Amino acid sequence: MTAIRAVNLHKRYAGTPAVADLSFAVEPGRVTGFLGPNGAGKSTTMRMILGLDRPSGGTALVDGRPYHELRHPLRKVGALLDAKAVHGGRSARNHLLAIAQSNGIPASRVNEVLEAVGLREVARRRVGGFSLGMSQRLGIAAALLGDPEILIFDEPVNGLDPDGILWIRRLMRKLAAEGRTVFVSSHLMSEMAQTADHLIVIGRGRLIADTSVEEFIGRSSQGYVRVRSPRLAEVAELIKAGEPDGDHLRVTAMSTLEIGTITAGAGIPLEELTFVQPSLEAAYMELTKNSLEFTS
Amino acid sequence: MIDILRSEWTKIRSVRSTVWTLAVTAVLMLGFSALTNASARGAAGGPVPGWQAIILGLTGTMLASLSMATLGVLVISSEYRTGGIRTSIMAVPRRMSLLTGKIVLFVAVSLVVCTVASAAAIGVGVAISQPPSIEMGEVARSSLGSGLYLTACGLFGLGLGTLIRHTPGAIVSAIALILVLPTMANQLPGEWGASVAAYFTTNAGLLVVSGQGNGTLGPWSGFAVYLAWVAAAVLAGAVLMQRRDA
Ligand SMILES: Nc1ncnc2c1ncn2[C@@H]1O[C@H](COP(=O)(O)OP(=O)(O)OP(=O)(O)O)[C@@H](O)[C@H]1O
Ligand SMILES: [Mg+2]
Numbered sequence: 001m002t003a004i005r006a007v008n009l010h011k012r013y014a015g016t017p018a019v020a021d022l023s024f025a026v027e028p029g030r031v032t033g034f035l036g037p038n039g040a041g042k043s044t045t046m047r048m049i050l051g052l053d054r055p056s057g058g059t060a061l062v063d064g065r066p067y068h069e070l071r072h073p074l075r076k077v078g079a080l081l082d083a084k085a086v087h088g089g090r091s092a093r094n095h096l097l098a099i100a101q102s103n104g105i106p107a108s109r110v111n112e113v114l115e116a117v118g119l120r121e122v123a124r125r126r127v128g129g130f131s132l133g134m135s136q137r138l139g140i141a142a143a144l145l146g147d148p149e150i151l152i153f154d155e156p157v158n159g160l161d162p163d164g165i166l167w168i169r170r171l172m173r174k175l176a177a178e179g180r181t182v183f184v185s186s187h188l189m190s191e192m193a194q195t196a197d198h199l200i201v202i203g204r205g206r207l208i209a210d211t212s213v214e215e216f217i218g219r220s221s222q223g224y225v226r227v228r229s230p231r232l233a234e235v236a237e238l239i240k241a242g243e244p245d246g247d248h249l250r251v252t253a254m255s256t257l258e259i260g261t262i263t264a265g266a267g268i269p270l271e272e273l274t275f276v277q278p279s280l281e282a283a284y285m286e287l288t289k290n291s292l293e294f295t296s
Numbered sequence: 297m298i299d300i301l302r303s304e305w306t307k308i309r310s311v312r313s314t315v316w317t318l319a320v321t322a323v324l325m326l327g328f329s330a331l332t333n334a335s336a337r338g339a340a341g342g343p344v345p346g347w348q349a350i351i352l353g354l355t356g357t358m359l360a361s362l363s364m365a366t367l368g369v370l371v372i373s374s375e376y377r378t379g380g381i382r383t384s385i386m387a388v389p390r391r392m393s394l395l396t397g398k399i400v401l402f403v404a405v406s407l408v409v410c411t412v413a414s415a416a417a418i419g420v421g422v423a424i425s426q427p428p429s430i431e432m433g434e435v436a437r438s439s440l441g442s443g444l445y446l447t448a449c450g451l452f453g454l455g456l457g458t459l460i461r462h463t464p465g466a467i468v469s470a471i472a473l474i475l476v477l478p479t480m481a482n483q484l485p486g487e488w489g490a491s492v493a494a495y496f497t498t499n500a501g502l503l504v505v506s507g508q509g510n511g512t513l514g515p516w517s518g519f520a521v522y523l524a525w526v527a528a529a530v531l532a533g534a535v536l537m538q539r540r541d542a
Binding site for chain 1: 299300302303304306307310311312313374375378379380382383384385386387388389390539541542
Protein backbone atom coordinates (compact mmCIF):
# COMPACT_ATOMS: atom_id res chain seq x y z
CA MET A 1 0.00 0.00 0.00
CA THR A 2 1.42 3.34 -1.06
CA ALA A 3 1.73 5.59 1.96
CA ILE A 4 2.03 8.98 0.32
CA ARG A 5 1.01 9.81 -3.20
CA ALA A 6 1.27 13.10 -5.03
CA VAL A 7 -0.75 13.33 -8.21
CA ASN A 8 -0.03 16.21 -10.58
CA LEU A 9 0.54 18.57 -7.69
CA HIS A 10 0.73 22.25 -8.52
CA LYS A 11 1.26 25.21 -6.23
CA ARG A 12 1.47 28.83 -7.26
CA TYR A 13 2.15 31.71 -4.88
CA ALA A 14 0.82 34.95 -6.30
CA GLY A 15 1.14 33.54 -9.80
CA THR A 16 4.71 32.27 -9.35
CA PRO A 17 4.90 28.49 -9.56
CA ALA A 18 6.58 26.80 -6.59
CA VAL A 19 5.53 23.24 -7.48
CA ALA A 20 4.56 22.17 -10.99
CA ASP A 21 2.95 18.94 -12.08
CA LEU A 22 4.67 16.86 -9.45
CA SER A 23 3.72 13.18 -9.16
CA PHE A 24 5.42 10.54 -7.04
CA ALA A 25 4.73 7.77 -4.57
CA VAL A 26 6.38 7.04 -1.25
CA GLU A 27 6.39 3.44 -0.10
CA PRO A 28 6.56 1.96 3.40
CA GLY A 29 9.51 0.11 4.87
CA ARG A 30 12.19 2.40 3.55
CA VAL A 31 13.62 5.85 3.89
CA THR A 32 12.70 8.01 0.94
CA GLY A 33 14.90 11.05 0.52
CA PHE A 34 13.29 14.15 -0.93
CA LEU A 35 16.09 16.10 -2.53
CA GLY A 36 16.34 19.42 -4.23
CA PRO A 37 18.27 22.65 -4.10
CA ASN A 38 17.04 25.58 -1.98
CA GLY A 39 13.67 26.80 -3.14
CA ALA A 40 12.97 23.62 -5.13
CA GLY A 41 9.58 23.23 -3.46
CA LYS A 42 10.26 20.49 -0.92
CA SER A 43 8.69 22.24 2.05
CA THR A 44 5.78 23.42 -0.07
CA THR A 45 5.11 19.85 -1.21
CA MET A 46 5.23 18.59 2.37
CA ARG A 47 2.82 21.29 3.51
CA MET A 48 0.39 20.26 0.77
CA ILE A 49 0.66 16.60 1.82
CA LEU A 50 -0.13 17.64 5.39
CA GLY A 51 -3.18 19.69 4.47
CA LEU A 52 -1.59 22.98 5.47
CA ASP A 53 -1.32 24.56 2.03
CA ARG A 54 -4.04 24.12 -0.53
CA PRO A 55 -2.71 22.81 -3.86
CA SER A 56 -3.39 25.05 -6.85
CA GLY A 57 -4.00 21.81 -8.74
CA GLY A 58 -3.71 18.06 -8.31
CA THR A 59 -3.98 16.10 -5.09
CA ALA A 60 -1.86 14.73 -2.31
CA LEU A 61 -3.02 11.53 -0.63
CA VAL A 62 -1.95 9.96 2.61
CA ASP A 63 -2.85 6.31 2.95
CA GLY A 64 -5.16 6.82 -0.02
CA ARG A 65 -7.03 9.77 1.44
CA PRO A 66 -6.59 13.52 1.65
CA TYR A 67 -4.92 14.37 4.96
CA HIS A 68 -7.88 16.33 6.34
CA GLU A 69 -10.09 13.25 6.12
CA LEU A 70 -7.99 11.32 8.63
CA ARG A 71 -9.85 11.04 11.90
CA HIS A 72 -6.93 11.05 14.32
CA PRO A 73 -4.24 12.14 11.86
CA LEU A 74 -1.37 12.04 14.34
CA ARG A 75 -1.91 8.33 14.89
CA LYS A 76 -1.32 7.82 11.19
CA VAL A 77 1.17 10.56 10.27
CA GLY A 78 3.85 12.27 12.33
CA ALA A 79 5.63 15.28 10.92
CA LEU A 80 8.41 17.67 11.80
CA LEU A 81 8.39 20.78 9.64
CA ASP A 82 9.95 23.60 11.61
CA ALA A 83 11.44 22.75 14.98
CA LYS A 84 11.36 26.35 16.18
CA ALA A 85 7.65 26.75 15.50
CA VAL A 86 6.56 26.26 19.11
CA HIS A 87 5.24 28.61 21.78
CA GLY A 88 8.37 29.43 23.77
CA GLY A 89 6.44 29.95 26.99
CA ARG A 90 5.21 26.38 27.29
CA SER A 91 7.11 23.52 28.90
CA ALA A 92 8.13 20.63 26.67
CA ARG A 93 5.72 18.42 28.53
CA ASN A 94 2.70 20.71 28.14
CA HIS A 95 3.54 21.31 24.51
CA LEU A 96 3.41 17.58 23.83
CA LEU A 97 0.45 17.02 26.13
CA ALA A 98 -1.71 19.49 24.19
CA ILE A 99 -0.81 17.74 20.95
CA ALA A 100 -1.50 14.29 22.41
CA GLN A 101 -4.88 15.28 23.84
CA SER A 102 -6.09 16.64 20.51
CA ASN A 103 -5.79 13.15 19.02
CA GLY A 104 -6.91 11.14 22.01
CA ILE A 105 -3.39 9.89 22.68
CA PRO A 106 -2.88 8.90 26.34
CA ALA A 107 -0.81 11.30 28.43
CA SER A 108 1.56 8.47 29.40
CA ARG A 109 2.79 8.49 25.83
CA VAL A 110 4.22 12.00 26.40
CA ASN A 111 6.70 10.66 28.91
CA GLU A 112 7.58 7.78 26.61
CA VAL A 113 8.51 10.01 23.67
CA LEU A 114 10.35 12.48 25.91
CA GLU A 115 12.39 9.55 27.16
CA ALA A 116 12.92 8.27 23.63
CA VAL A 117 14.40 11.53 22.37
CA GLY A 118 16.39 12.16 25.53
CA LEU A 119 14.48 15.20 26.82
CA ARG A 120 13.10 13.69 30.01
CA GLU A 121 15.34 15.80 32.22
CA VAL A 122 14.15 19.07 30.68
CA ALA A 123 10.48 18.11 30.35
CA ARG A 124 9.38 20.91 32.64
CA ARG A 125 11.57 23.62 31.16
CA ARG A 126 10.18 26.30 28.88
CA VAL A 127 10.91 25.35 25.29
CA GLY A 128 11.82 28.97 24.46
CA GLY A 129 15.20 28.33 26.04
CA PHE A 130 15.92 25.15 24.09
CA SER A 131 18.90 24.94 21.76
CA LEU A 132 18.26 24.09 18.13
CA GLY A 133 19.27 20.50 18.78
CA MET A 134 16.85 20.21 21.69
CA SER A 135 14.07 21.84 19.65
CA GLN A 136 14.73 19.38 16.87
CA ARG A 137 14.41 16.51 19.34
CA LEU A 138 11.20 18.00 20.69
CA GLY A 139 9.82 18.21 17.16
CA ILE A 140 10.70 14.57 16.62
CA ALA A 141 9.06 13.65 19.91
CA ALA A 142 5.88 15.35 18.68
CA ALA A 143 6.06 13.43 15.41
CA LEU A 144 6.42 10.13 17.28
CA LEU A 145 3.57 10.82 19.75
CA GLY A 146 0.85 8.93 17.89
CA ASP A 147 3.13 5.98 17.06
CA PRO A 148 2.42 6.76 13.37
CA GLU A 149 3.20 4.50 10.46
CA ILE A 150 4.10 7.45 8.26
CA LEU A 151 6.78 9.98 9.17
CA ILE A 152 7.58 13.20 7.37
CA PHE A 153 10.67 15.22 8.28
CA ASP A 154 11.66 18.50 6.65
CA GLU A 155 15.43 18.97 6.83
CA PRO A 156 15.68 17.36 10.26
CA VAL A 157 19.47 17.60 10.48
CA ASN A 158 19.69 21.30 9.71
CA GLY A 159 21.87 22.97 12.27
CA LEU A 160 22.65 19.82 14.21
CA ASP A 161 26.08 18.78 15.45
CA PRO A 162 27.59 15.47 14.27
CA ASP A 163 26.16 13.60 17.25
CA GLY A 164 22.69 14.88 16.54
CA ILE A 165 23.00 14.07 12.85
CA LEU A 166 24.05 10.51 13.64
CA TRP A 167 21.20 10.15 16.08
CA ILE A 168 18.59 11.26 13.55
CA ARG A 169 20.09 9.09 10.82
CA ARG A 170 19.89 6.01 13.05
CA LEU A 171 16.38 6.87 14.14
CA MET A 172 15.18 7.13 10.55
CA ARG A 173 16.81 3.81 9.66
CA LYS A 174 15.18 2.21 12.68
CA LEU A 175 11.73 3.58 11.87
CA ALA A 176 11.98 2.31 8.31
CA ALA A 177 13.21 -1.08 9.52
CA GLU A 178 10.07 -1.31 11.63
CA GLY A 179 8.10 -1.12 8.40
CA ARG A 180 7.17 2.53 8.65
CA THR A 181 7.24 5.05 5.84
CA VAL A 182 9.93 7.67 6.28
CA PHE A 183 9.87 10.67 3.94
CA VAL A 184 12.70 13.08 4.63
CA SER A 185 13.85 16.17 2.79
CA SER A 186 17.35 17.49 2.41
CA HIS A 187 19.33 19.60 0.03
CA LEU A 188 22.48 17.57 0.62
CA MET A 189 23.04 14.49 -1.51
CA SER A 190 25.85 13.28 0.73
CA GLU A 191 23.48 13.22 3.67
CA MET A 192 20.80 11.30 1.81
CA ALA A 193 23.25 8.81 0.34
CA GLN A 194 23.92 7.59 3.86
CA THR A 195 20.34 7.43 5.03
CA ALA A 196 17.92 6.90 2.19
CA ASP A 197 16.95 3.82 0.20
CA HIS A 198 15.04 5.72 -2.40
CA LEU A 199 15.37 9.21 -3.81
CA ILE A 200 12.89 11.67 -5.21
CA VAL A 201 14.77 14.61 -6.66
CA ILE A 202 13.03 17.84 -7.62
CA GLY A 203 14.20 21.12 -9.03
CA ARG A 204 12.16 24.28 -9.55
CA GLY A 205 9.10 22.38 -8.41
CA ARG A 206 9.42 19.66 -11.03
CA LEU A 207 10.36 16.02 -10.72
CA ILE A 208 13.91 15.33 -11.89
CA ALA A 209 14.48 11.79 -10.69
CA ASP A 210 12.58 9.07 -8.86
CA THR A 211 15.04 6.27 -8.31
CA SER A 212 16.59 3.92 -5.79
CA VAL A 213 19.82 5.13 -4.24
CA GLU A 214 21.64 2.10 -5.67
CA GLU A 215 20.50 2.92 -9.14
CA PHE A 216 21.44 6.54 -8.68
CA ILE A 217 24.92 5.60 -7.50
CA GLY A 218 25.27 3.06 -10.28
CA ARG A 219 24.31 5.60 -12.87
CA SER A 220 26.66 8.19 -11.56
CA SER A 221 29.55 6.00 -10.47
CA GLN A 222 31.26 6.11 -13.82
CA GLY A 223 34.40 8.11 -13.39
CA TYR A 224 36.03 9.73 -16.39
CA VAL A 225 39.45 10.70 -17.61
CA ARG A 226 40.29 14.37 -17.95
CA VAL A 227 42.70 15.15 -20.75
CA ARG A 228 44.26 18.55 -21.34
CA SER A 229 46.68 19.32 -24.08
CA PRO A 230 47.78 22.31 -26.17
CA ARG A 231 46.77 20.17 -29.17
CA LEU A 232 43.46 18.97 -27.79
CA ALA A 233 41.69 18.75 -31.16
CA GLU A 234 44.32 16.34 -32.43
CA VAL A 235 43.96 14.20 -29.31
CA ALA A 236 40.22 13.98 -29.83
CA GLU A 237 40.73 13.06 -33.44
CA LEU A 238 43.23 10.40 -32.54
CA ILE A 239 41.48 8.56 -29.73
CA LYS A 240 38.03 8.91 -31.29
CA ALA A 241 36.42 9.17 -27.86
CA GLY A 242 35.50 11.74 -25.31
CA GLU A 243 33.62 14.97 -25.29
CA PRO A 244 35.15 18.42 -25.23
CA ASP A 245 34.28 20.16 -21.97
CA GLY A 246 35.72 23.65 -21.70
CA ASP A 247 39.50 23.50 -21.88
CA HIS A 248 39.64 19.72 -21.52
CA LEU A 249 38.37 16.46 -22.92
CA ARG A 250 36.14 14.13 -20.90
CA VAL A 251 36.72 10.48 -21.75
CA THR A 252 34.72 7.64 -20.31
CA ALA A 253 35.47 4.85 -22.76
CA MET A 254 39.23 4.59 -22.24
CA SER A 255 41.68 4.31 -19.38
CA THR A 256 44.51 6.75 -18.70
CA LEU A 257 47.01 4.13 -19.87
CA GLU A 258 45.25 3.62 -23.20
CA ILE A 259 45.03 7.35 -23.86
CA GLY A 260 48.60 7.96 -22.75
CA THR A 261 49.93 5.20 -25.01
CA ILE A 262 48.17 6.56 -28.05
CA THR A 263 49.15 10.19 -27.52
CA ALA A 264 52.73 9.25 -26.70
CA GLY A 265 52.87 7.21 -29.91
CA ALA A 266 51.75 10.24 -31.87
CA GLY A 267 54.13 12.53 -30.02
CA ILE A 268 51.43 14.83 -28.69
CA PRO A 269 52.32 16.54 -25.42
CA LEU A 270 49.77 16.37 -22.59
CA GLU A 271 49.22 18.91 -19.86
CA GLU A 272 46.99 16.65 -17.82
CA LEU A 273 45.81 13.08 -17.81
CA THR A 274 43.75 12.33 -14.73
CA PHE A 275 41.17 9.79 -13.70
CA VAL A 276 38.38 11.71 -11.97
CA GLN A 277 36.70 9.75 -9.18
CA PRO A 278 32.93 9.45 -9.35
CA SER A 279 31.16 11.62 -6.82
CA LEU A 280 27.57 11.36 -5.77
CA GLU A 281 27.49 15.02 -4.96
CA ALA A 282 28.83 15.84 -8.42
CA ALA A 283 26.21 13.64 -10.03
CA TYR A 284 23.52 15.36 -8.05
CA MET A 285 24.87 18.79 -8.92
CA GLU A 286 24.91 17.76 -12.54
CA LEU A 287 21.31 16.62 -12.29
CA THR A 288 20.03 19.76 -10.67
CA LYS A 289 22.28 22.38 -12.19
CA ASN A 290 19.62 23.47 -14.65
CA SER A 291 17.10 24.00 -11.93
CA LEU A 292 19.03 26.06 -9.42
CA GLU A 293 17.00 29.03 -8.38
CA PHE A 294 19.98 31.08 -7.33
CA THR A 295 23.33 30.45 -8.85
CA SER A 296 26.36 32.05 -7.35
CA MET B 297 -14.73 17.74 20.22
CA ILE B 298 -13.94 16.78 23.82
CA ASP B 299 -10.38 15.91 22.70
CA ILE B 300 -9.97 19.34 21.13
CA LEU B 301 -11.32 21.07 24.25
CA ARG B 302 -8.90 19.21 26.51
CA SER B 303 -6.04 20.14 24.22
CA GLU B 304 -7.06 23.80 24.09
CA TRP B 305 -7.41 23.84 27.87
CA THR B 306 -3.84 22.59 28.21
CA LYS B 307 -2.68 25.24 25.77
CA ILE B 308 -4.46 28.13 27.40
CA ARG B 309 -3.48 27.26 30.96
CA SER B 310 0.16 26.56 30.18
CA VAL B 311 1.24 30.00 29.02
CA ARG B 312 1.87 32.94 31.30
CA SER B 313 0.13 35.49 29.10
CA THR B 314 -3.22 33.85 29.84
CA VAL B 315 -2.72 33.93 33.57
CA TRP B 316 -1.46 37.51 33.35
CA THR B 317 -4.29 38.90 31.25
CA LEU B 318 -6.87 37.21 33.46
CA ALA B 319 -5.14 38.58 36.56
CA VAL B 320 -5.04 42.07 35.03
CA THR B 321 -8.75 41.81 34.30
CA ALA B 322 -9.54 40.91 37.90
CA VAL B 323 -7.25 43.61 39.30
CA LEU B 324 -8.81 46.26 37.06
CA MET B 325 -12.30 45.26 38.12
CA LEU B 326 -11.51 45.21 41.84
CA GLY B 327 -9.24 48.28 41.80
CA PHE B 328 -11.62 50.57 39.98
CA SER B 329 -14.49 49.46 42.18
CA ALA B 330 -12.54 50.22 45.35
CA LEU B 331 -11.40 53.62 44.06
CA THR B 332 -14.75 54.85 42.78
CA ASN B 333 -16.70 53.60 45.76
CA ALA B 334 -14.25 55.17 48.19
CA SER B 335 -14.44 58.50 46.44
CA ALA B 336 -18.26 58.30 46.18
CA ARG B 337 -18.48 57.66 49.87
CA GLY B 338 -16.20 60.61 50.52
CA ALA B 339 -18.21 62.89 48.26
CA ALA B 340 -21.55 61.84 49.74
CA GLY B 341 -20.15 62.20 53.25
CA GLY B 342 -21.80 58.91 54.16
CA PRO B 343 -23.28 55.73 52.67
CA VAL B 344 -24.19 55.77 48.98
CA PRO B 345 -27.41 54.20 47.60
CA GLY B 346 -27.23 50.49 46.75
CA TRP B 347 -27.90 50.87 43.03
CA GLN B 348 -25.06 53.39 42.78
CA ALA B 349 -22.64 51.14 44.65
CA ILE B 350 -23.35 48.38 42.12
CA ILE B 351 -22.81 50.62 39.10
CA LEU B 352 -19.62 52.03 40.56
CA GLY B 353 -18.55 48.50 41.35
CA LEU B 354 -18.38 47.78 37.61
CA THR B 355 -16.43 50.89 36.52
CA GLY B 356 -13.47 48.67 35.70
CA THR B 357 -15.41 46.97 32.91
CA MET B 358 -14.30 49.68 30.48
CA LEU B 359 -10.60 48.83 30.72
CA ALA B 360 -11.08 45.16 31.55
CA SER B 361 -12.77 44.80 28.16
CA LEU B 362 -9.40 45.59 26.59
CA SER B 363 -7.46 43.04 28.62
CA MET B 364 -10.04 40.39 27.71
CA ALA B 365 -9.90 41.40 24.03
CA THR B 366 -6.11 41.07 24.23
CA LEU B 367 -6.45 37.57 25.63
CA GLY B 368 -8.89 36.69 22.87
CA VAL B 369 -6.44 37.95 20.24
CA LEU B 370 -3.55 36.04 21.80
CA VAL B 371 -5.45 32.74 21.88
CA ILE B 372 -5.07 32.55 18.13
CA SER B 373 -2.48 35.14 17.05
CA SER B 374 0.23 33.68 19.30
CA GLU B 375 -0.09 30.46 17.30
CA TYR B 376 0.35 32.35 14.06
CA ARG B 377 3.31 34.27 15.46
CA THR B 378 5.19 31.16 16.58
CA GLY B 379 4.09 28.94 13.70
CA GLY B 380 2.46 26.63 16.23
CA ILE B 381 -0.75 26.96 14.20
CA ARG B 382 0.71 24.44 11.76
CA THR B 383 1.11 21.90 14.53
CA SER B 384 -2.46 22.60 15.62
CA ILE B 385 -3.87 22.19 12.12
CA MET B 386 -1.86 19.02 11.54
CA ALA B 387 -3.42 17.64 14.72
CA VAL B 388 -6.92 18.90 13.86
CA PRO B 389 -7.07 19.36 10.10
CA ARG B 390 -10.77 20.21 10.18
CA ARG B 391 -10.03 23.83 10.83
CA MET B 392 -13.56 24.80 11.80
CA SER B 393 -13.51 22.18 14.56
CA LEU B 394 -10.23 23.64 15.77
CA LEU B 395 -11.60 27.18 15.78
CA THR B 396 -14.85 26.05 17.44
CA GLY B 397 -12.85 24.31 20.14
CA LYS B 398 -10.85 27.46 20.80
CA ILE B 399 -14.01 29.56 20.96
CA VAL B 400 -15.93 27.22 23.26
CA LEU B 401 -13.03 26.91 25.67
CA PHE B 402 -12.32 30.63 25.67
CA VAL B 403 -15.97 31.48 26.31
CA ALA B 404 -16.19 29.01 29.18
CA VAL B 405 -13.01 30.25 30.89
CA SER B 406 -13.84 33.88 30.31
CA LEU B 407 -17.45 33.62 31.52
CA VAL B 408 -16.39 32.01 34.78
CA VAL B 409 -13.46 34.33 35.48
CA CYS B 410 -15.19 37.55 34.42
CA THR B 411 -18.49 36.88 36.18
CA VAL B 412 -16.70 35.98 39.39
CA ALA B 413 -14.41 39.01 39.08
CA SER B 414 -17.44 41.26 38.49
CA ALA B 415 -19.28 39.88 41.51
CA ALA B 416 -16.15 40.28 43.62
CA ALA B 417 -15.72 43.85 42.38
CA ILE B 418 -19.26 44.69 43.44
CA GLY B 419 -18.63 42.98 46.78
CA VAL B 420 -15.48 45.03 47.40
CA GLY B 421 -17.28 48.23 46.39
CA VAL B 422 -20.22 47.54 48.67
CA ALA B 423 -17.90 46.76 51.56
CA ILE B 424 -16.28 50.17 51.09
CA SER B 425 -19.27 52.40 50.40
CA GLN B 426 -21.60 50.56 52.82
CA PRO B 427 -24.98 51.27 51.23
CA PRO B 428 -27.95 50.96 53.63
CA SER B 429 -29.53 48.22 51.53
CA ILE B 430 -28.66 46.24 48.45
CA GLU B 431 -30.74 44.17 46.10
CA MET B 432 -29.12 40.79 45.62
CA GLY B 433 -31.05 40.15 42.39
CA GLU B 434 -29.57 43.28 40.93
CA VAL B 435 -26.05 42.25 42.03
CA ALA B 436 -26.47 38.90 40.28
CA ARG B 437 -27.88 40.45 37.11
CA SER B 438 -25.13 43.05 36.92
CA SER B 439 -22.36 40.52 37.54
CA LEU B 440 -23.70 38.23 34.86
CA GLY B 441 -24.20 41.16 32.47
CA SER B 442 -20.63 42.28 33.03
CA GLY B 443 -19.30 38.73 32.66
CA LEU B 444 -21.19 38.34 29.38
CA TYR B 445 -20.02 41.70 28.09
CA LEU B 446 -16.36 41.04 28.90
CA THR B 447 -16.57 37.60 27.30
CA ALA B 448 -18.08 39.11 24.17
CA CYS B 449 -15.19 41.59 24.06
CA GLY B 450 -12.75 38.67 24.35
CA LEU B 451 -14.51 36.86 21.54
CA PHE B 452 -14.34 40.05 19.46
CA GLY B 453 -10.56 39.90 19.98
CA LEU B 454 -10.47 36.22 19.05
CA GLY B 455 -12.38 36.92 15.84
CA LEU B 456 -10.11 39.82 14.93
CA GLY B 457 -7.05 37.73 15.77
CA THR B 458 -8.23 34.98 13.41
CA LEU B 459 -8.93 37.55 10.73
CA ILE B 460 -5.71 39.58 11.06
CA ARG B 461 -3.35 36.87 12.47
CA HIS B 462 -0.89 39.52 13.53
CA THR B 463 -0.94 40.32 17.28
CA PRO B 464 -0.30 44.09 17.29
CA GLY B 465 -2.60 44.67 14.33
CA ALA B 466 -5.40 42.69 15.91
CA ILE B 467 -5.02 44.39 19.31
CA VAL B 468 -5.06 47.85 17.74
CA SER B 469 -8.19 46.93 15.78
CA ALA B 470 -9.83 45.63 18.94
CA ILE B 471 -9.04 48.83 20.85
CA ALA B 472 -10.41 50.89 17.96
CA LEU B 473 -13.64 48.91 17.75
CA ILE B 474 -14.19 48.57 21.49
CA LEU B 475 -13.06 51.94 22.82
CA VAL B 476 -12.15 54.57 20.24
CA LEU B 477 -14.69 54.31 17.42
CA PRO B 478 -17.76 54.02 19.69
CA THR B 479 -16.73 57.24 21.45
CA MET B 480 -16.21 58.93 18.10
CA ALA B 481 -19.57 57.67 16.89
CA ASN B 482 -21.20 59.52 19.77
CA GLN B 483 -20.00 62.78 18.21
CA LEU B 484 -21.86 62.12 14.96
CA PRO B 485 -24.39 64.88 14.31
CA GLY B 486 -28.14 64.57 13.77
CA GLU B 487 -30.69 61.81 14.17
CA TRP B 488 -28.90 59.55 11.74
CA GLY B 489 -25.68 59.98 13.70
CA ALA B 490 -27.45 59.16 16.94
CA SER B 491 -28.81 55.87 15.54
CA VAL B 492 -25.41 54.86 14.22
CA ALA B 493 -23.90 55.65 17.61
CA ALA B 494 -26.57 53.65 19.44
CA TYR B 495 -25.89 50.53 17.37
CA PHE B 496 -22.11 50.91 17.33
CA THR B 497 -20.32 47.96 18.99
CA THR B 498 -19.85 48.63 22.71
CA ASN B 499 -22.32 51.53 22.78
CA ALA B 500 -24.92 48.80 22.32
CA GLY B 501 -23.01 46.11 24.21
CA LEU B 502 -22.47 48.05 27.43
CA LEU B 503 -26.22 48.36 28.02
CA VAL B 504 -26.29 44.84 29.44
CA VAL B 505 -23.82 45.91 32.13
CA SER B 506 -25.78 48.93 33.32
CA GLY B 507 -29.12 47.20 32.76
CA GLN B 508 -30.55 50.37 31.25
CA GLY B 509 -31.65 51.09 27.70
CA ASN B 510 -30.29 53.98 25.64
CA GLY B 511 -33.61 55.06 24.15
CA THR B 512 -33.10 53.00 20.99
CA LEU B 513 -32.08 49.65 22.44
CA GLY B 514 -32.75 47.80 25.68
CA PRO B 515 -30.07 45.93 27.69
CA TRP B 516 -30.59 42.59 25.97
CA SER B 517 -31.36 43.86 22.49
CA GLY B 518 -28.25 46.04 22.83
CA PHE B 519 -26.19 43.00 23.77
CA ALA B 520 -27.67 41.10 20.82
CA VAL B 521 -26.56 43.91 18.51
CA TYR B 522 -23.05 43.74 19.99
CA LEU B 523 -22.99 39.96 19.51
CA ALA B 524 -23.84 40.52 15.85
CA TRP B 525 -20.69 42.66 15.52
CA VAL B 526 -18.66 39.99 17.27
CA ALA B 527 -20.17 37.26 15.10
CA ALA B 528 -19.27 39.23 11.96
CA ALA B 529 -15.61 39.37 13.04
CA VAL B 530 -15.54 35.68 14.00
CA LEU B 531 -17.23 34.57 10.77
CA ALA B 532 -14.94 36.65 8.59
CA GLY B 533 -11.99 35.16 10.46
CA ALA B 534 -13.38 31.64 10.07
CA VAL B 535 -13.89 32.01 6.33
CA LEU B 536 -10.33 33.23 5.84
CA MET B 537 -8.90 30.57 8.13
CA GLN B 538 -10.62 27.89 6.08
CA ARG B 539 -9.38 29.32 2.79
CA ARG B 540 -5.87 30.52 3.51
CA ASP B 541 -2.69 28.51 3.63
CA ALA B 542 -1.71 27.91 7.23
N1 LIG C 1 4.13 31.19 1.59
C1 LIG C 1 4.81 31.47 0.46
N2 LIG C 1 4.53 32.59 -0.24
C2 LIG C 1 5.19 32.87 -1.38
N3 LIG C 1 6.14 32.12 -1.91
C3 LIG C 1 6.48 30.99 -1.27
C4 LIG C 1 5.83 30.61 -0.05
N4 LIG C 1 6.37 29.44 0.36
C5 LIG C 1 7.30 29.11 -0.55
N5 LIG C 1 7.38 30.03 -1.54
C6 LIG C 1 8.27 29.97 -2.70
O1 LIG C 1 8.12 28.71 -3.29
C7 LIG C 1 9.36 28.17 -3.70
C8 LIG C 1 9.59 26.83 -3.04
O2 LIG C 1 9.85 27.04 -1.67
P1 LIG C 1 10.07 25.85 -0.64
O3 LIG C 1 10.23 26.48 0.70
O4 LIG C 1 9.03 24.84 -0.82
O5 LIG C 1 11.47 25.27 -1.12
P2 LIG C 1 12.40 24.19 -0.41
O6 LIG C 1 12.69 23.17 -1.44
O7 LIG C 1 11.79 23.73 0.85
O8 LIG C 1 13.72 25.03 -0.13
P3 LIG C 1 14.76 24.98 1.09
O9 LIG C 1 15.74 23.90 0.77
O10 LIG C 1 15.39 26.33 1.03
O11 LIG C 1 14.00 24.74 2.33
C9 LIG C 1 10.40 29.22 -3.36
O12 LIG C 1 10.66 29.97 -4.52
C10 LIG C 1 9.74 30.07 -2.33
O13 LIG C 1 10.20 31.38 -2.40
MG1 LIG D 1 12.36 23.91 2.90
